[in-house]
Amino acid sequence: MVQQFNPDDPIQEALTPPSSWYTSPNFLSLEFDQVFFRGWQAVGYTEQVQEANSFFTGRLGNIEYVVCCDENGKLHAFHNVCRHHASLLAFGSGKGSCFTCPYHGWTYGLDGALLKATRITGIKNFNVREFGLIPLRVAIWGPFILLNLEKETLSQQDCDDDVGMEWLGSSSEILSTNGVDNSLSYLCRREYFIECNWKVFCDNYLDGGYHVPFAHKDLASGLKLDSYSTTVYEKVSIQTCDGGEEQGQNDFNRLGSKSLYAFIYPNFMVNRQDRYGPWMDTNLVVPLGPRRCKVVFDYFLDTSLKDDEAFVVKSLEDSEKVQMEDIKLCESVQRGLESPAYGSGRYAPMVEKAMYHFHCLLHRNLMK
Structure with missing residues (x-):
């Protein structure tokens, strides 16, 4: 199935991956092993564990994890x-x-x-130091918490030193200087x-605004779609678009x-107005099965606007409307x-460069 996509074909000639990439349980198992359990994965944001003794949990494939901040x-x-009976x-x-x-x-x-193993009197050959929780590599970039689920060991210092380049490559500085940073406060999650x-959700995100005028008419009215541009980096693609006509002082797409x-490979997305904008949201796509996924939206806002209830409510309503439109598209x-009528499709070369890049990265990982 992997070889049914040819990344050596230029986008003008290439076929999209076959439908089996999106339907096969065996293919999803391969993706977990070769994609999600390799390299850094975004799992949360720093405010979740800002206070001492705080924690949050999650699951990716068959890996259950907990991230925590100790008393220090x-x-x-x-x-x-649990190391006792799982x-x-x-x-x-x-x-x-x-x-x-x-x-x-x-x-x-x-x-x-x-710290304590209950009722183990009589147990033999038991070393308490060998039965602690099994660690995972964890790191922070900007406001995001990342995990590396690879089995090979690496010092925590190495994680902290290399995470920016490993996760984002040369786009790291570009993102941080364009407002993807700690300047905004956490608002809420949906x-x-x-x-x-x-991957259907990712593909939809990566079509260079192709579907926006057809599926998101209200959103399209606030964007200059002819200004859409895409730049591809090692593991990241960045799409930009100018806002439309001025609609109000706090409007997200003001003049x-x-x-x-x-899009940060393989499954994390950051949506941000330029560095002077008040709003950011992130989308984390978690596979739950061959034909099911969970998308986690986290919203961040400039502190000066957190009490502007009208702005917050309107922004969340607009976001919800777009998500409902996208869900309908993706499920369709x-x-x-x-x-049986569909095998593979084609790319629109002028707008779907980011999607093609995503598929090529997947192919490269799956062939390793």
Whole structure:
């Protein structure tokens, strides 16, 4: 299936990946092993663990993880699995000085050390130091928390030193100087469960605004679609578009603004007005099955506008409308991919460069 896509064909001649990439359970298993369990993956934002003893949990494929901040303010991440009989330790998010297994009461510190193993009198050849939580590499870039799920070990110092270049390549400085930074405050989260393969959502995001005038008429009215441009970097593609006519002092697409849409391979997106804009949202696409995914939207806002209820409500309503329109599109595409009438498609070379880049990166990882 992997070889049915040829990245050596120029975009003007290339066929898109076959429908089996979007429908096969075996293909999704390969993607977890070769794509999601390699390299850095965005999993959250720094405000989730800003306070001492705070934590949050998540799942990617069959990996359950917990990210936490200990009492000294140090960030940690672990497999969220008790070393005794495999129960999950923590659920959701919250605060606490330790993790206590709800099954048999084994207790771990936020540094991963096993603090208490209940009722083990008579056990032999047991070394408490060997039964701490299994660590995961964790790092921070800007406002985002990243995990590396590879099995090979690497020092935490190496993670901190290299994460920007490893995750973003040469686009790191470009993003940080265009407002993808810690200048905004966290606002809220929304989650959407969509009946489509995770790549369908990514493809929709990466079509260079191709679908916007047809599917998002209200959004299109606030954008100068003929200004759409795409720049491709090592693992990142950045789409930009100028705003439309002035509609109000706090309007997201006010006159002179530029919207930036950054796709960070394989499944993370950052939507930001230029460095002077008040709003940013991120989209994290989590595969749940061959034809199902969860998309996590996190919203960030300039602190001066957090109390502007009218602006916040209107912005979230506009975002919700666009997401409902996109969900309808993506679920329709998934049904079409499952039809015997479709095998592969073609690219529109002038607008779908970012999508083609995404497929080529996938192919490269899957062939390793």
